[in-house]
Amino acid sequence: MSTRTGLLSIVAVAALAACSNQAPSSTQSTPVPAPTSSVTTTAPSPSSASSEPMTADANGVKGGKVTVATALYPIEWLTKEIGGDHVAITNLVAPGQDAHHIELSPSQVQEVMDADMVIHFNGLAPAFDDAAAKSQGKAVDLRQLIRLELADHDDHDDHDDHDDGDDDHDDHDHDHDLGGVDPHFWLDPDELADLAPKLAEALSEQDPANAAMYRENATRIASTLDARDDEWDRRLDRCTIKPFVTTHAAFGYLADAYDLRQIGIKGLDPDAEPTPERLNAIREEISRAGVTTVFTEPSATTALAESIAQDLNIQVATLDPLESLSPDSPGKDYLEVMQANIDALAKANNC
Numbered sequence: 070m071s072t073r074t075g076l077l078s079i080v081a082v083a084a085l086a087a088c089s090n091q092a093p094s095s096t097q098s099t100p101v102p103a104p105t106s107s108v109t110t111t112a113p114s115p116s117s118a119s120s121e122p123m124t125a126d127a128n129g130v131k132g133g134k135v136t137v138a139t140a141l142y143p144i145e146w147l148t149k150e151i152g153g154d155h156v157a158i159t160n161l162v163a164p165g166q167d168a169h170h171i172e173l174s175p176s177q178v179q180e181v182m183d184a185d186m187v188i189h190f191n192g193l194a195p196a197f198d199d200a201a202a203k204s205q206g207k208a209v210d211l212r213q214l215i216r217l218e219l220a221d222h223d224d225h226d227d228h229d230d231h232d233d234g235d236d237d238h239d240d241h242d243h244d245h246d247l248g249g250v251d252p253h254f255w256l257d258p259d260e261l262a263d264l265a266p267k268l269a270e271a272l273s274e275q276d277p278a279n280a281a282m283y284r285e286n287a288t289r290i291a292s293t294l295d296a297r298d299d300e301w302d303r304r305l306d307r308c309t310i311k312p313f314v315t316t317h318a319a320f321g322y323l324a325d326a327y328d329l330r331q332i333g334i335k336g337l338d339p340d341a342e343p344t345p346e347r348l349n350a351i352r353e354e355i356s357r358a359g360v361t362t363v364f365t366e367p368s369a370t371t372a373l374a375e376s377i378a379q380d381l382n383i384q385v386a387t388l389d390p391l392e393s394l395s396p397d398s399p400g401k402d403y404l405e406v407m408q409a410n411i412d413a414l415a416k417a418n419n420c
């Protein structure tokens with residue numbers, strides 16, 4: 070990880086204190102059944118009206134399940150891995166949609182307000198933040214639980230060329246709700262691994278009867294994420310080209326995790342348009358650094374990436390920011406899509 074001074078370390082005191090207990094190795098050693106990989110429930114139906122069997126324990130949780138609302142696919146995935154059948158999760162981001170611009174119908178707002186837990190990243194999706202603020206249940210702001218990084222991740226000591234390029238400084242004007250913080254933490258698997266026990270504690274507060282199972286599942290998925298992170302780190306460590314070019318600048322955490330450098334054409338917000346000056350600077354940097362590929366993303370318009378690639382006679386390929394999962398995603402869950410991202414980077418950056 071980077072050592073820049075701009076890195077904010079935010080510690081969730083309550084959650085950390087609670088999760089310092091080791092996961093008990095009790096007789097309850099059987100993980101919950103593998104959660105389904107189906108995508109979201111965007112229809113405004115009550116999330117607790119699932120046809121799955123209720124749990125037998127009378128723990129006071131509605132319908133035997135903790136109801137969770139979120140608006141980020143990786144949080145949906147992680148919460149299912151930890152909560153299994155004991156959690157009914159509603160994800161308000163439609164398949165293929167970016168997480169920045171969601172709008173909620175009145176019935177969806179009601180669904181968020183009725184959930185036991187609402188997990189959001191304050192500033193990422195204002196419509197969802199508003200609904201979280203009105204929630205009767207527990208609103209969990211991810212900003213309080215993760216290691217936040219600032220929008221311009223151009224912080225590595227080994228970049229002797231980053232002062233002469235026009236890096237990421239003038240393209241974040243549209244991100245006022247985020248206050249200069251990059252929300253895309255889930256693209257560093259280590260961040261998700263660290264989040265797992267904190268989510269388990271938050272679920273346990275709602276459903277203490279199953280706390281041991283939540284902790285055990287969190288430990289299991291965190292160790293899976295850590296193992297994949299190590300594997301991806303070894304793979305990308307061999308890259309002979311360190312910069313990579315993306316349209317939507319969502320991959321700063323990933324770049325930091327694997328010692329690469331993202332050159333974002335647009336800002337953190339996929340709708341932000343680059344200035345002609347910035348486009349020229351990017352073209353120059355692509356040529357100078359020997360970048361082979363411009364990355365666009367599934368379900369996004371590719372005209373800008375294609376025009377740059379055509380001008381410079383380089384390739385266009387796909388990186389998935391995982392803000393939602395859709396039939397266009399290059400995998401059917403978080404780990405598969407991340408693997409596809411790592412494969413695409415390894416190919417483009419000669420690793």
Ligand SMILES: [Zn+2]
Binds near residue numbers: 317
């Ligand atoms: Zn984004």
